[in-house]
Amino acid sequence: MTTPITIDSHNLRERLSSAAPPRILDVRTAGEFETAHIAGAYNVPLDLLREHRDEIIKHLDDEVVLVCRSGQRAAQAEETLRASGLGNVHILDGGITAWEAQGFGVNRGAQRWDLERQVRLVAGSLVLAGVLGSIAVPKLKWLAAGVGGGLTVAALSNTCAMGMLLSKLPYNRGAACDAQSVVAQLVDPAKAG
Template sequence: MTTAARTTLDPAQLRELIDSGRTPRLLDVRTPAEFETAHIPGAYNVPLDLLKEHRAELRGHLDEDVVLICHSGARAAQAERTLAGVGLPNVKVLTGGMVAWRGAAGPVTEGAPRWDLERQVRLVAGAIVLASVVASLFVPGAEWIAGVIGAGLTAAALSNTCTLGRLFSKLPYNRNASCDLDIIVGQLSDASPAGPRS
């Protein structure tokens, strides 16, 4: 028995589809704050947590080719597995996410700059490690906090998931009204896959 491998699309292939007028439905699974900072023109913001929670409802509005986008590809791969679980065909992951898209000089709709989720996680994890090492000079055993953070980061890398990132995605800084399921379904229902969207 063989299992189908995840289908990926590199930035050049996606650019070719867009330029030829065969734009797939672009779903950006980053947080609304990340999406507002910069996204591929025509993309729809469907944050990963919302997609996982409401995959069955969203599945009914995604019958054409879909390309999933995130910062570097990890969250998009999770979204692909989620949509595969509800039988959605023709789903691809943009290899390297927005990092690769920008690196290939793909067009981007820019907004107010905000820190992406991965940068927020690095800041907080690094600050906790630094603070616990300094605190260990005065409080015996405080260095174990750094060990716990290190173990968590190792587990996150091995599982390709991040609990701290999931928690941060729920903070008001990373959310806004576009996280509402009804708004997202309305956007997906009202516009054609190739229709312009800023």
């Protein structure tokens, strides 16, 4: 396994104003993308990228920069693209969070909670309910243990089953984001976000 190549926000901003700017693929959910994204970025949610990578990769001959909230999903997307043979792939170091922290502009839409915050809410609520509920029903303590075990596996594997499930909710789906519309945007950049 090779170490992912990262690019910092300042370097990306400079490259975006060059004669041959990189393509930015934002691998967050459509809902997160609608909330805030870098101008000109293409929304290709991680699950969609994994499912349709061969179809999408045909249209990625330029330098590609992957963006998510903090860099974890972008790292997973980078592994997927490199496994397909795409070589000129970078990850925005610190993700959209770092980009905004540097004061760089984003296109904003309807405000929604990002996926990681939703996971913290659901996991915390389940643990709290399990612990408090175990006062009346002692076996509910295993709910808290199960969530703790799931979070441990998520950390060790750098994946999150709860996040993947939450990303499928209508709240996170946002505007239609399917393989055909992504490919159409890659072919005709005027259709990009």
